[in-house]
Amino acid sequence: DIDEPTCLPSGNELTEFIIKNGFGDGNNKFLKEYKNQCNLINEKCIYAKLDGIPRLETVIGVLQRFENQKGQKKIPSFLKGFSSFANAFPNHTHFSLAQLLYKGATIVTTNYDLCIPKAYSQLFPNERDKLFRRQIGNGIFVYYSLNQDVGKMYYIHGIADKIESLGYSLQNVMQSLSGEFFDEMSRKYLMNSLFVFLGYSGLDNLDVNLMFESLHRMNSNSCAICIVYPKAELT
Secondary structure, rough: OOOOOOOOOOHHHHHHHHHHOOOOOOHHHHHHHHHHHHHHHHHHHHHHOOOEEEEEHHHHHHHHHHHHOOOOOOOOOHHHHHHHHHHHHHHHHHHHHHHHHHHHOOOEEEEOHHHHHHHHHOOOOHHHHHEEEEEEEEEEEEEEEEEOOOOOOOOOOOEOOHHHHOOOHHHHOOOOOHHHHHHHHHHHHHHHEEEEEEEEOOOOOOOHHHHHHHHHOOOOOOOOOOOOOOOOOOO
């Protein structure tokens, strides 16, 4: 999503922006609230950090409580800006992924934008190949076609045009994924089908890694290929 013409920020960029701009003169209060949250989750505190800075979900969750203390309710003001992700243009990678989807691959993403469905609609405008969308769990959406040869695409942390669904709560992403989604992944995994997982670093140990651990116990002969984006820093 970083490449042109999409030009969306990375998770770390969003995190740093919110910490710098989201709390005004209340940064000391933010740091206190962040420390309280780390104490709250005790031994899972390490899961709240990524690459040396707090996870995006942690920061937005703290911002939500910070704004609620000031009399604002429900969706944090900064989170409303995520709705603009729905307007992003697809880039060359999105078109390549759309072609894989058409050929039957399962695509899973933790990102919020709609670039892959947009690219798919441009490449495959026929009515028989059309994508539909439904919600199958808390913040989980699936795109599917009535053409059974077309694969499915899952958004597991919410989607930009439904910002109330975004997985911005650390408590949300510490929970297991929905049964219907896991059942689908299990079936594909045991069939040795191709599925592509997007937008996840693998550096922490929350809902996605828990799913992979369960799948590995079911079929230890499966193979995974991790593609590191050139701008990412994995240790």
